[in-house]
Amino acid sequence: MLVGYPALYAFEVLKKLVQAESVTFPMAVLTGLGNVLHISLGYYLSQHTSLGYLGPAVALSLLEVAVFGGMLGYLLWWNPMHVAWCVEWGWPAAWSHVSQFFRFGVPGMLMMLIEWGAIEILTLVAGILPNHILTIGILSSTLNLWYMPYFGLSVAATIRMGNLLGANKPEKAKRVMSLTLRLSFAFALVTASLLLLLSPILPRLVVNDVDIVAYVRVMLHNRCFRAMGKQDVASGVNAAAFYLVGVPVAVLFGLYFKWSVEGLWSGFTLGSLSANFIYQFLLSRVDWAVVAQDAVDRE
Template sequence: VSISSPLFAADCGHSDEPKLHTIDEVKLLLKLVGPVMITTLLEFLPGFVAVVLAGNLDSPYAQHYIDAATFSIMLINLTSYSVGLGLASALDTLCSQAYGAKRQEKIGLYFQTGVLVLGTILVPVFVINLFTEDLLVWLGQDEEVAHLAGYFSWYMLPGIPFLYAYELARKALQAQNIMTPLVIIAAIGNSVNIAAGYGLAYHTSIGFNGIAIGCSLGNIVLPLLLVPYFMWRPHHLKQWWCYPWDFKAAKDYIGVFLRFGVPGMVMLVMEMWAFEVVTILSGLLPHHVVSVAAHSVLVNVNLLIYTTFDGLSVAASIRVGNCLGAGMAKTARLTCILVLTMTVFLSLMFTAVLYGFSGQIPHLFLEKGDGADLASMVMAIWSPLTIVDGLNAVTQGVLRGAGKQKAAAITNGVACYIFGVPLGAFLAFQNGLGVLGLWLGVGFGCAVNFGTMIVLILCFWSWEKLASDAKTLTDL
């Protein structure tokens, strides 16, 4: 079965490319999507687990603990995880294209460059989070909550360098289509997090801060578990780690790394900040307790669904990068068409589930009441916008694989802060739509971002030029 689309057909083929088979390409994508989706879900769990453990502590300060853990994790996400993981997204382009070009030795150099860059940004990351308490007090939060959050962040910090190292290794392995061990390692890391957090918080005098220590231990074991794995499967290391540590050679690629990493970081930071702004706005609405409760349900449901779209996004990034690195422009184009088609079908399923069970899903998070009723109403109306949310996420993966992070960062910023958030605020406060207005703004921002990116692909991309650019990049 072959595929051809005039919409994507601009200058897109090498005569020596193998004949395209849609079914084979779908199988390759599905092989990538499943493990990545599970890994993404497992990476989402530590913050969720921390809040659950904090909320169930037998203490009169349980609500303070929930608030402190929530604020600490929010700041860690915004100032540490988003920065490091965003910069590491440079490897989505560099490593996947190098693997496609059969230049695996470049993957090792790119990894070492990532170590240099992320190692450097650890300094401001640590400084900012060491002053979590002062920052929260400055933002007007309760002093006791800020004090608890400050200590919680301190105990979270030791795990960040290990998480950065693992993230770099994970992307290097994913670019080579090595997926299953990463799922197992993420599962073990979560188990350590839960066991250590529960044991230290509930069965020692450490108490609340034991949850943060558990998070750090869960992050610390992630890169350490790669050691026995590489001892068991040494060829999975030797095929890309061809030379010893050589930071002198690696620093020559810092400029290239930052060219892709900085826009990737900006893109991730802007998305996370946009959601935090929407969360803050929900707390300013009339009947803010009900509004925040409903918004929290919608955020958690949306994040769970997003793990699936993120799996497709990463698969698209890997496969598009591999194909462009190998000079297979037609196959890269086919991958783009297929992942977007798969996203439409998948998002239609999610739309049906959200709409059909909008009355039941909120009760998994909230008792019966105004908060659950409001969440049910918004979920039913929002459900069709899951389609553009998914297409937005997956198209960003295509752009990462093609090395177009800068364009994605610009469209993201415009969509979020010129269209999405302002429209949401207008609908929520001026039109009296409340939480529904905020989420309609989010959906409109996703639609604008996807629409802009797809116009760029349709009207301005030459797949042959992208393949040529990938060859130039890997030959540097």
């Protein structure tokens, strides 16, 4: 894994730069091909070599290097957009932006740590429950099954809203936010329906519609505040909702009332609903013209 980390970090930096130019299709192609490579190579290394369970990790490291190489190739030969970036380096200019970098970066980091930290706490609590291996499997499988598609939708909304706010187009940014929330609601209902239909072949892997809709909308609200440069607000809301409501109620229902995995999900859902209500209230009071002007001023 250590071999792949430098390539992963470099790819993430290049990805953000390319996303700022509203270019996303090449990255989708690269990561799609990378997933095919990861699955194929991981299966081969784990099943047909002496690496065993280390095979998928080795395949992942090779994948990260390959995807980074593909991104470099795209920028150097296929679409050398970096030529127009006019990148200039100087210590005075760099230091002048350090405070701004930490002002937005640290709250954004805390926002993700708080959100995922709550999920990991639930995973630890699941280890105390009877049939803990099955319970942890349900939690992790469910998250992987329905989190990633909506994460992609939220990233797309962040990029689009950020670009529109930077271009001083607040009304269009507001429309993107509304459209994204409506899409998330529709997709969440589809996901819930699929889980219910597939439940006979996915034992006990059934989640209420409310669970999915609530958490998906929280995640998208997070991204809306990130696009507005208000990560500190999202961090505070996440901390209050998940650590004052979600996790304590999940522990109470799951351990004290012995509701098992249903209790954990119920508590987490209450935390998500609490965050959703707070976000809805805050977004209803946003002055989009002021937010857009702030984004322009930062440029």
